[in-house]
Amino acid sequence: SQELEQSPQSLIVQEGKNLTINCTSSKTLYGLYWYKQKYGEGLIFLMMLQKGGEEKSHEKITAKLDEKKQQSSLHITASQPSHAGIYLCGADAGGKLVFGAGTILRVKS
Amino acid sequence: SAVISQKPSRDICQRGTSLTIQCQVDSQVTMMFWYRQQPGQSLTLIATANQGSEATYESGFVIDKFPISRPNLTFSTLTVSNMSPEDSSIYLCSVESGAHYGYTFGSGTRLTVV
Numbered sequence: 348s349q350e351l352e353q354s355p356q357s358l359i360v361q362e363g364k365n366l367t368i369n370c371t372s373s374k375t376l377y378g379l380y381w382y383k384q385k386y387g388e389g390l391i392f393l394m395m396l397q398k399g400g401e402e403k404s405h406e407k408i409t410a411k412l413d414e415k416k417q418q419s420s421l422h423i424t425a426s427q428p429s430h431a432g433i434y435l436c437g438a439d440a441g442g443k444l445v446f447g448a449g450t451i452l453r454v455k456s
Numbered sequence: 457s458a459v460i461s462q463k464p465s466r467d468i469c470q471r472g473t474s475l476t477i478q479c480q481v482d483s484q485v486t487m488m489f490w491y492r493q494q495p496g497q498s499l500t501l502i503a504t505a506n507q508g509s510e511a512t513y514e515s516g517f518v519i520d521k522f523p524i525s526r527p528n529l530t531f532s533t534l535t536v537s538n539m540s541p542e543d544s545s546i547y548l549c550s551v552e553s554g555a556h557y558g559y560t561f562g563s564g565t566r567l568t569v570v
């Protein structure tokens with residue numbers, strides 16, 4: 348079965364600093380999703396990557412999928428308190444999603 | 457992308473009772489997914505619900521504990537039966553929203569069993 352490993356588990360950054368979250372898969376990724384979750388709430392879709400080498404950006408968040416399609420990174424530029432939350436990567440595993448353990452991000456102002 | 461209305465948003469229940477969670481989608485979808493998120497953990501798929509057939513349960517989840525209904529293409533319910541404190545979790549439903557939006561999730565039901 349496919350497993351996703353996220354790192355770091357948690358992160359505290361000063362407002363304005365950049366940060367990167369990584370997601371490594373045990374198998375080739377055919378669809379990699381990034382979500383953000385506020386504490387105790389539902390998931391907010393950020394981005395989906397499918398092609399090796401693909402990169403997408405939305406506002407200050409950039410996600411990349413490596414050429415081998417086994418690792419993805421999520422980069423936040425000039426972090427803000429609104430970026431705080433739990434970031435989850437999910438892999439399309441035959442019509443369902445398998446999730447990583449999540450990265451808890453706290454932004455100090 | 458699809459919009460999902462999930463309710464209740466939270467509940468506190470006595471052990472031994474059951475709770476039914478509802479998800480309403482604003483468009484017709486073939487499959488609906490139900491996930492559980494235990495405290496401090498990531499999401500785990502409980503089952504996939506297709507309209508007109510029995511739900512498909514993942515390893516570790518059984519129909520007697522988590523019965524699912526899917527009466528039409530826009531609605532589904534998940535019941536958590538004979539609850540114990542170990543069932544305290546966030547339960548989320550999800551649907552596929554197409555190539556640009558991936559999977560859309562409901563806002564979640566935060567269940568506490570006392």
